[in-house]
Amino acid sequence: MIKFEAVTKRFPNGTTAVHDLTLEMAEGGITVLVGSSGCGKTTTLRMINRMVEPTSGTIHVGGKDVLAQDAAELRRSIGYVIQQSGLFPHRTILDNIATVPLLLGWGRRRARARAAELLETVGLPADAGKRYPHQLSGGQQQRVGVARALAADPPVLLMDEPFGAVDPVVRTQLQDELLRLQQELGKTIVFVTHDIDEAVRLGDRIAMFRTGGHLVQCATPAELLARPADDFVADFLGAERGLKLLSLSTLAGVPQQRAATLRSDEPVAAAAGDGRWQLVVSPKGEPRGWLDTDALPARGVAGDAQLLPVRPLRDVDSLLSALNESVASPAGLVARVDADGVLTGVSAREVIHDKAGEWHGSAATGAAPAPAGPAETAASTKADPAATTAATASDADSPATEADSPQAADPADLTATGPAAQPAEPAAATKTDPAATAGPDATATPLKGGTS
Ligand SMILES: Nc1ncnc2c1ncn2[C@@H]1O[C@H](COP(=O)(O)OP(=O)(O)OP(=O)(O)O)[C@@H](O)[C@H]1O
Numbered sequence: 001m002i003k004f005e006a007v008t009k010r011f012p013n014g015t016t017a018v019h020d021l022t023l024e025m026a027e028g029g030i031t032v033l034v035g036s037s038g039c040g041k042t043t044t045l046r047m048i049n050r051m052v053e054p055t056s057g058t059i060h061v062g063g064k065d066v067l068a069q070d071a072a073e074l075r076r077s078i079g080y081v082i083q084q085s086g087l088f089p090h091r092t093i094l095d096n097i098a099t100v101p102l103l104l105g106w107g108r109r110r111a112r113a114r115a116a117e118l119l120e121t122v123g124l125p126a127d128a129g130k131r132y133p134h135q136l137s138g139g140q141q142q143r144v145g146v147a148r149a150l151a152a153d154p155p156v157l158l159m160d161e162p163f164g165a166v167d168p169v170v171r172t173q174l175q176d177e178l179l180r181l182q183q184e185l186g187k188t189i190v191f192v193t194h195d196i197d198e199a200v201r202l203g204d205r206i207a208m209f210r211t212g213g214h215l216v217q218c219a220t221p222a223e224l225l226a227r228p229a230d231d232f233v234a235d236f237l238g239a240e241r242g243l244k245l246l247s248l249s250t251l252a253g254v255p256q257q258r259a260a261t262l263r264s265d266e267p268v269a270a271a272a273g274d275g276r277w278q279l280v281v282s283p284k285g286e287p288r289g290w291l292d293t294d295a296l297p298a299r300g301v302a303g304d305a306q307l308l309p310v311r312p313l314r315d316v317d318s319l320l321s322a323l324n325e326s327v328a329s330p331a332g333l334v335a336r337v338d339a340d341g342v343l344t345g346v347s348a349r350e351v352i353h354d355k356a357g358e359w360h361g362s363a364a365t366g367a368a369p370a371p372a373g374p375a376e377t378a379a380s381t382k383a384d385p386a387a388t389t390a391a392t393a394s395d396a397d398s399p400a401t402e403a404d405s406p407q408a409a410d411p412a413d414l415t416a417t418g419p420a421a422q423p424a425e426p427a428a429a430t431k432t433d434p435a436a437t438a439g440p441d442a443t444a445t446p447l448k449g450g451t452s
Pocket residue numbers: 011012013015016017035036037038039040041042043044194427428429430431
């Protein structure tokens with residue numbers, strides 16, 4: 001969908017921001033550009049919609065040379081989302097979202113109807129449409145920024161650190177939303193971030209740059225983590241890259257075994273001889289907590305206060321979560337539940353660790369990763385709901401396979417003159433210059449799912 005061929009960008013002050021870049025970005029995928037500050041990510045992104053003109057080389061979008069197209073038209077046809085959302089402060093949310101359709105001459109009624117539809121798409125309530133940007137939280141504003149970029153249904157979205165200014169919780173929510181939307185819409189997305197975790201979570205492919213605008217490696221997240229091209233990439237990925245790799249596989253292929261359970265909503269009487277750790281479940285079968293029977297007087301009665309916390313995981317949860325939980329679990333067992341939260345079995349720490357090692361090995365050798373689909377955990381993994389006790393923790397080894405700012409531009413100017421009136425590359429324009437990033441065309445044009 002997007003093809004860079006021998007592209008170089010040298011700014012008038014002599015800085016080479018991008019050096020001889022040849023890179024292809026697949027249709028319908030998320031390509032994440034990562035690298036340390038000043039390595040040319042934003043410049044690369046902005047050359048796609050000609051907010052920055054390449055010094056040499058060619059860029060094709062959808063088979064067409066961008067330099068052969070009208071710059072303003074090109075910008076309106078490509079979604080663009082920036083860090084500070086770049087909303088117009090004196091325009092309502094609906095009008096902000098409707099900006100590009102209006103510029104494209106859709107007519108007010110149709111443009112607003114589309115804007116209202118998009119509010120819902122990005123998970124905002126309908127009444128948010130009447131508000132002004134300052135009346136929304138930062139995270140909500142970013143959603144509006146995404147909605148605005150999607151307004152004219154562009155095939156390509158450019159996203160420049162769109163979630164950089166929100167707290168980690170909101171950031172994760174926005175990433176989830178983006179992945180959900182991407183499954184629905186299948187856009188070609190180019191996403192800039194300096195956060196490698198974000199890149200691993202979102203990217204189908206990750207392009208890593210180093211200072212001077214050099215592309216060092218472009219690969220899938222698993223390839224990158226398992227086989228970094230050089231020390232620079234390995235350092236950037238960090239000492240925990242082996243663990244990060246585990247975030248890319250799920251628990252689905254990990255064998256389960258039946259759990260020693262006690263079914264009760266009430267304080268429970270621990271039965272002797274059932275092993276040290278028992279999982280107390282509700283009458284419906286939802287895990288409530290671990291019970292250490294050794295800590296009880298013989299045949300003693302346990303109240304909720306004696307239950308140790310359990311954090312059950314589903315098949316879609318990552319191996320990383322499983323490893324983490326297996327370490328945290330007092331029993332060394334991970335409780336597994338189905339989509340309704342009902343216990344299906346437990347997996348032992350050792351089993352999870354082995355699976356993690358296998359996954360790492362296959363990624364490192366480039367072998368196709370074992371499919372981690374739910375099929376591997378057959379329904380037979382379910383513990384018998386009628387059972388109050390079954391295997392004990394000591395059975396763990398058994399192979400239980402049963403188991404930019406709004407001030408940027410005056411909206412009036414926008415509608416009057418259209419984005420085309422803005423120079424593609426304003427003097428001294430940098431990505432922190434709101435006027436450069438949130439100009440009408442900027443707004444006119446600037447959004448993959450994962451396991452937890
Ligand atoms: N308009 C400009 N004029 C001169 N130099 C520029 C201009 N825009 C960017 N640069 C320089 O080009 C290099 C690449 O900048 P760019 O913004 O593309 O990097 P980046 O990887 O996106 O950085 P960051 O992660 O800090 O946002 C930097 O050295 C920057 O100072």
